[in-house]
Amino acid sequence: MIDTHAHIRKGEEIRIEGLDWVVLSGPNMAESKDNVEIAKMNPKLRAAVGIHPQELDSGNIDKNINELDKILDENPDIVAVGECGLDFSENPLKSPFDKRDFQEMERLFRGQIALSLKHKKPLIVHSRKAMEETLEILGSYKNLRGVIHCYSGGKKRVQKVLDLPGEWYFGIDGNLTYEDGLAEVVKLIPKDRLLLETDSPELTPLPFRGEKNYPEYVKYIYQKVAKIWQMSLKETEKIIDENAKKLFGV
Numbered sequence: 001m002i003d004t005h006a007h008i009r010k011g012e013e014i015r016i017e018g019l020d021w022v023v024l025s026g027p028n029m030a031e032s033k034d035n036v037e038i039a040k041m042n043p044k045l046r047a048a049v050g051i052h053p054q055e056l057d058s059g060n061i062d063k064n065i066n067e068l069d070k071i072l073d074e075n076p077d078i079v080a081v082g083e084c085g086l087d088f089s090e091n092p093l094k095s096p097f098d099k100r101d102f103q104e105m106e107r108l109f110r111g112q113i114a115l116s117l118k119h120k121k122p123l124i125v126h127s128r129k130a131m132e133e134t135l136e137i138l139g140s141y142k143n144l145r146g147v148i149h150c151y152s153g154g155k156k157r158v159q160k161v162l163d164l165p166g167e168w169y170f171g172i173d174g175n176l177t178y179e180d181g182l183a184e185v186v187k188l189i190p191k192d193r194l195l196l197e198t199d200s201p202e203l204t205p206l207p208f209r210g211e212k213n214y215p216e217y218v219k220y221i222y223q224k225v226a227k228i229w230q231m232s233l234k235e236t237e238k239i240i241d242e243n244a245k246k247l248f249g250v
């Protein structure tokens with residue numbers, strides 16, 4: 001089993017029992033650097049580096065992109081660029097939201113897309129309340145590959161994601177264990193395009209909902225998918241892990 005999206009802070013307890021590997025998503029410069037460092041100490045942890053749209057640092061977009069570029073140059077073991085994208089939900093770090101934020105978010109996003117292409121690493125895309133705009137930007141590139149992390153585009157946008165140029169996967173999280181609507185979405189996603197992720201420490205699946213999340217809880221999401229697919233856990237695991245290996249090249 002593989003958790004394709006988790007956040008583990010330096011010095012934090014690492015709970016990955018039963019997992020083959022875990023992708024550490026990069027939400028900002030500091031944690032991206034930490035990811036690279038943490039991954040060097042544990043072969044089951046794989047680093048991604050990137051900047052989340054709500055963590056954008058207005059005056060330093062170009063500087064940050066250059067710095068990510070350098071980190072990618074120096075660390076060929078990095079498995080992905082991200083998480084990056086658009087987020088139009090209210091920003092607890094900076095409100096209210098205005099148009100300028102969108103332009104800067106887009107610039108930060110496109111900067112990371114360019115890094116994904118340059119370094120031939122898949123993109124981890126974060127999109128909240130901005131799926132149409134995100135798809136429009138992704139659709140303007142030819143050879144991108146990546147995952148729409150914590151996919152929230154509903155049934156109606158599954159086909160739109162599949163129609164994007166390049167190769168796109170859907171990242172599904174612990175809310176699948178308690179949201180019936182999301183189970184309906186999963187039924188529409190081709191089996192060879194599904195990835196499972198915890199986004200730990202957030203989004204804890206049943207039966208631990210409400211508590212802190214850990215990568216090893218990804219097994220509850222696998223179990224739920226096995227039920228939806230009406231397949232054994234073993235067969236389900238094989239298909240999903242193949243997808244993760246293919247996208248991240250691990």
Ligand SMILES: [Zn+2]
Binds near residue numbers: 005006025083199
């Ligand atoms: Zn994340």
